Amino acid sequence: MEAAPTQALRVENIAKRFGALTALRDVNLHLNQGEVLGLIGDNGAGKSTLIKILSGFHKPDEGRILVEGEEVALRSVEHARQVGIDTVYQDLALVNELSVYHNMFLNREKIRWPLLNNRLMRRLAKQHLDDMGVNIQDVTVEVAKLSGGQRQAIAVARSVYSDARILLLDEPLAAMGAKEGTLILDLISDLKARGTVSIIIIAHNYAQVLQVCDRVNVLQHGEITFDKPTSQTSQQELTDLVVAEYRAGRAARAANNRRSNP
């Protein structure tokens, strides 16, 4: 199948095994230009393995990845970044002990050899956060002092700033209050309105995510089992899907137990 030019990202037949454990069986998905895709999956469905493959951390055993129609073999996190894929992790790759602006430029520091160009980084960080509507009073403050929502916003802003064209957001609303969550959802909506980045939101809890996604995919047992535009699905349908899987899994386990302990 030929990749349409509008697809920012296309994943074909990705498989990944860790020893005897098959994390991903056969994953196929695509992300259109400027689209926000919700990727939903329960624990152990293979979400984090998929993210790690797309961000260059793991290499897939099989399958291929196409970025803007061109096949790429991601060698490292840096390489993934070079081709425009950037990931904002659940555990936030922010360093608590560093200031906001140092975090914004982590591993992409502006240098006036041999020293850091702190003044330039401060100015650019402030400017960029303002542009994105992220309100941080003082970019010299340590991120340890910020709230979860502010930290997430900085992590997202950092990725966008680094010219990411494909953004993977891993559980962006995890452990976040309603107010904080709204801040992030607004940020994602703003990014969508600009249309320069395509976004995959990986989520465990889809209720909130649904409102900003154009399309939803469900990952189950290492495969994409569901793909519909958000407008054609409902929270109920997704819940049923996940619950059905849970029940099936429990029944299978029970059957297994009966077999092994007669």
Next chain:
Amino acid sequence: MSDTIASPAATGADQPEPPRPARRVLRTATDAFLRRREASVLLVAIGLVVYFQASTPIFLTTDNLRNIAQATAPTAIVAVGIVLLLVSGEIDVSVGMVAALAPYLMHYAIDLYSIPAIPAILLALVIAAGIGFVNGFITIRLKVPSFVTTLGTFYLLYGVLLTTSHAYPVAIPEPTKGNIQTWLGAGDWATLAWCLLVVAIFHIVLTQTRWGLHTISVGGNPLGATEAGIRATRVKTGNFMIVSVLGAFAGLLEAFRINSIDPNIGGGTRITFTAIAAAVIGGTALAGGSGTVIGALLGMLVLAELQNGFNLLGISANSFFLIQGIAILASMIANQYLSRLRRAGRT
């Protein structure tokens, strides 16, 4: 924790009345000072000077200051390396043995292999860097905790030192006598000058360069740093190498100063433990992610002042360790408490 998401200045209604300008400036200045981690150690260092000078007029004489400087400098140089390594989340207890071995390496190179003085000194430093590399390799690649790795290399190096030297001290090699020896330790203020230079350089490295930023990141959030593409292996190994080289350098300075190459330079674990103590008293967290080079220098100064002052006052050297122990515990407890305050604190 106060959660101001997008509200600029707070509502104001529940804010206390702003204090008068003059007092506010003063308060901001004191605040800024106290928030610097070095501040409390500096106050202690100054307090000790005042106390000892009041107790004995010899304390601030040039001769005695030189004593304090010579007691401070070599260990402070080691402490600088220890700070970098601790900030990156690792520790090295073998560095004292590197300090003892380095002068012997220079001696073997010059007296057994007829290598000229300067290349011989450089060779000793390069071998020290190699020892640091091995420490880093075993710790990171083979995943042995750095305390255990360097405990192993400590004994290994001790064995190498004793078997090759037969535990005998030797004279400073002839070709290094004169200018080299004077500049590299024997001169009255040479060790202090080198110490201040090392402190200045590594203070800048830790606070103003990519290397420093990445060192903090690797220690503060190892996973996050790796996800940001920082090569933790390289940063940590580099810091192991820096500690070893600084240890070797301190050992060479000591040998030149005491005019003898002695297997007891560094006193086995003593220089290492004192350096770690200085780093900790100076406000470096063992957990990684934060620490200051200047703090370590001040921490070492405090320890040297204590030892020297006790000597002058005729207090038994034995009770010095009592004080050192209390100082370490007190500063660690204060650190825990202060960092919690800082974290919860005013933005």
